[in-house]
Amino acid sequence: MGLEVESRPSDSPYIERVWRSRSDGVDQMMAVAAARWDLVFWEHRGQVSVAVVGPETKAGHAPVPEESMFFGISFSIGTSMPHLPVNRLVDDVAEIPDATRRSFWLKGSSWRLPDYDNAEAFVRRMVREDVLALDPVVAAVLRGATPDVSERTLQRRFVAATGLTRGAIRQIDRARQAAVLIQGGTPVHEVIHLLGYFDQPHLARSLTRYVGRTATQLLGHRDPQKPLSLLYKA
Known part of the structure; x- marks a missing residue:
């Protein structure tokens, strides 16, 4: 009973994570803040739905349809769909209408529903058909490079590509990493030192703010009635 979540990394530069989950006996979860956007598919009572879930700047309660199956692609930072700017989707969701068990419509074309095992092939088609783009400057900065652009230009490109500033992305990712470490048994004082918190x-x-749990709650018994959304070691 609860929310069963499985996820995997990807070798695609456009994909951060591929995940799937099933709900059973739970109607609400704590949605952890996320700097990345997701394309999410779910089935509930025979009805298939598709939505683009934008970056989330703080943790919050989110409803979970009873006995539903979910599949999602979490895209890497700097990846976007130019026809649906991610900076308009921060803390928001854009539902894609007219989805069936086999297909859905995206940017005027019919697309077969992807699944957990063929997400990369689906994303390659998105790139070929110019539905998906990756800002090379943002990607380079995240790899540790120093691009030959001004700081102002860099900030503008980050906001355009992600909807967030670099500072906001760092804070969200740091809190998520802290939660993973604490859940894994790393002492709180070590987490503070490792991740550069003041105290x-x-x-x-x-x-x-970003996880919706205290360190004590993360260390304690997990509440199956109000589970956390996807957390993973980067």
Whole structure:
């Protein structure tokens, strides 16, 4: 009973993570803040739905349809669909209408529903048909490179490609990493040192805002009635 989640990394530069889940006896979850956007497919009582879920700047409660199956592609930072700008989807969801068990419409074309095992092939088609783009400057910065553009230009490109500033992305990703470490048994004082928090109150504020749990709650018994959304070691 609860929310069963499985995920895997990808070798595609456009994909951060591929995931799937099933709900059973749970109607709400804590959606953890995320700097990336997702394309999500789910089936509930025979009805298939598709939506683009934008970046989320803080944790919050989210409904979970009873006994539903979900599949999603979490896209890498800097990846976007130019016809549906991600900076308009921050803390928002855009539903894609007229989905069936076999197909859905995207940018005027019919697309077969992807699944957990063929997500990369689906994304390759998105790239071929200019539905998906990756900002090379943003991608280079995230790899540690120093591009030959001004700081102002760089910030503008980050916001255009991600909907968020670099600072916001760092804060969200750091809190997510802290939660993974704490759940894995890393002592709180080590997490503070490893991730550059000032002190324990600083970490506590970050976890509360971005994860919706305190360190004590992350270490304690997990509530199957209100589980966390996808968290993983980067």
